[in-house]
Amino acid sequence: MGLVVQKYGGSSVADAEGIKRVAKRIVEAKKNGHQVVVVVSAMGDTTDELIDLAEQVSPIPSGREFDMLLTAGERISMALLAMAIKNLGHEAQSFTGSQAGVITDSVHNKARIIDVTPGRIRESIDAGNIAIVAGFQGVSQDKKDITTLGRGGSDTTAVALAAALEGEVCEIYTDVDGVFTADPRVVKKARKIDWISFEDMLELASSGSKVLLHRCVEYARRYNIPIHVRSSFSGLKGTWVSNEPQGDQPMEQAIISGVAHDTSEAKITVVGVPDKPGEAAAIFRTISDSELNIDMVVQNVSAASTGLTDISFTLPKTDGHKAMEALTKAQPTIGFDSLRYDDQIAKISLVGAGMRTNPGVTASFFEALSNAGVNIELISTSExxxxxxxxxxxxxxxxxxxxxxxxxxxxxxxxxxxxxxGR
Amino acid sequence: MGLVVQKYGGSSVADAEGIKRVAKRIVEAKKNGHQVVVVVSAMGDTTDELIDLAEQVSPIPSGREFDMLLTAGERISMALLAMAIKNLGHEAQSFTGSQAGVITDSVHNKARIIDVTPGRIRESIDAGNIAIVAGFQGVSQDKKDITTLGRGGSDTTAVALAAALEGEVCEIYTDVDGVFTADPRVVKKARKIDWISFEDMLELASSGSKVLLHRCVEYARRYNIPIHVRSSFSGLKGTWVSNEPQGDQPMEQAIISGVAHDTSEAKITVVGVPDKPGEAAAIFRTISDSELNIDMVVQNVSAASTGLTDISFTLPKTDGHKAMEALTKAQPTIGFDSLRYDDQIAKISLVGAGMRTNPGVTASFFEALSNAGVNIELISTSExxxxxxxxxxxxxxxxxxxxxxxxxxxxxxxxxxxxxxGR
Structure with a gap:
């Protein structure tokens, strides 16, 4: 029986009852002989309430102070969780990100983990305690200031601790039963996936699946830490994300892992671009100079009669305004006709390593869409x-x-x- | 223009408006050329809400975790205050007790400050920032665990920082205009005191005056840090507490500083104690073995006919039950007749260094009570x-x-x- 890192999101510890339920589950793992390290997010709406307070005192809160503020959230949930565990007769100690040795860079609000030095955690669990660690937060290497890891940060904390402590598994407890073949809110018949490779999970995460964030899966892949995504409510087995199937999991990977969708993007079309070298580069240099990330890019075939072409790309809706401004400003230099902005789009992605060796997948995908009367506007593929x-x-x-x-x-x-x- | 430490209690920063009002006041001090260090308590009811949460998950929360939980309160208020100050165009940085170098012993929930090593605070203010420090909290010297200082702890933090940073003054901002000659809720004609000596303030504090706690005044006296108690709402001059009057303050001390009262105590009377050596000692050894503190003690004159006497003492009502239990248990050994418990008492104290040289004070005090038809049950005096x-x-x-x-x-x-x- 080795070391297990468990992570509980905000919805699992939304109130005192939730905290007590989670405490019982943690104690079970301890009773089963594991060393247990728990990473916890802020309770339910705490973060939103703190953000609301910040907005009341300052329209543009300082990054350093915003992080100081937000990290109060995990401090509350982790202390309560430790108390609840002790109330069940087991020893528990809570640790802030800083105390747990989560060392980050100095980019407030979206810091990256540089190193994890979990000496105090190791000491605590070796003394027989259950260690509770604040997710989402760390301390900057140079200035020793409190930092936060940004969206999904608690999952990353959990994986990083599992890596540093050489844990057997990182269990991510959430309010769904695992990773599904599609969003169950949209597809009633979506199936829970028993096992999925890191590779496929990364593609799903970057295609709109919200259960695990790309960054956390990437970290787990790098250190080869199996992730077990499961519900803190149901107690069912969830989804294993790892390099290879484990135990009684199917040895053969499905051709297709799942269908993801994403309605958070907008499409910008640059109309009437002269079809000559350097034009596309000029457009995307303009975008990247504004520190915006784009997703899909498609260049239409040039119309022979005019020598002009259209270039379309997608990017997060939240960046749409900024991109349109930058391009409008650059129009005289670049020399295109006009811009079209469209935020009524959706991206639908089919993910599966099996498509490498199954040439019919693309055709079946387009057929299915066509049969459903769905028109395709852009296409992009990876392996x-x-x-x-x-x-x-x-x-x-x-x-x-x-x-x-x-x-x-x-x-x-x-x-x-x-x-x-949660986060 | 030297360094000023300002402390704001929970009622001064109860909401976003309060925080913005306090931020303006802090910026004023900075504009006047001072280096400014601010100690802040948790917002309004935050602490009570956190205690309520703790009670929901555990009937007897662990001291270590309880401190971790409560310190989230100042983290929120200090970050918001720093944001509000930056929003006014001034640089501010918030620091936890640990970051500010407030080193304590390991007695959770009521730790004592052992040392203050304010290197980061000094650096921050020397760089032109306003430093905001979490009151009420520190870090234990041996285990590096988060601790809290107990009731009134933020005032003590402020005085301790003023001492360590060699501040000119420690300004304690609260929701009253200063220290009054009596509780203004009881005496409408109570006067604000312009200046009071540490000595008299200590007596008032231990006699029921709640504006400053004994511990904070004691600390200020030891390091000779003048305290200025004033309102964060009115902007009026408040009460200076120091060794000697300052500036335009009256050079001559009033004979009487004020009248304090306290209704938080109960009286226990041990009836029929044999009037022989060692009896009183046995009674008070019983009390102190239960780790209870007593306040006033009076032994009646022994009745010659019986050789028995009564011993009365007062102690906090909250300790009453424990004391009665301990004495009842010890009754067979000590050998008294019975116990009487009375929690319908009040203590009224007259404080003033001038009474040393004004022999009529005691008589006038008793006359005033007698004229008002008030019966005296116990008397105790200090110098x-x-x-x-x-x-x-x-x-x-x-x-x-x-x-x-x-x-x-x-x-x-x-x-x-x-x-x-506040706290």
């Missing part, structure tokens, strides 16, 4: 993923059609709870 | 204080009568706000 852009209105129908076409539908409709995954 | 115990029902009338008799009544009734003083 193990195909993504298309459609009208936002078509997204549910498109996801369901593709899910059925690839035989992903479950026989029985499972009851799942779905919500935010 | 600069006389305290009596009366019925709780008589307390207001007694305090007013004494206040008038010693010429303390103000000519004009000032508007004062009175509430808790």
């Amino acid at each position: 193990i993923r195909i993504s298309v852009v459609t009208r936002a209105d078509d997204v549910k129908e498109a996801v369901r059609a593709v899910h059925t076409a690839f035989g992903l539908d479950s026989d029985n409709v499972e009851a799942v709870v779905y919500g935010g995954t | 600069i204080r006389i305290s009596v115990v009366t019925r709780a029902d008589d307390v207001k009338e007694a305090v007013r009568a004494v206040h008038t008799a010693f010429g303390l009544d103000s000519d004009n009734v000032e508007a004062v706000v009175y509430g808790g003083t």
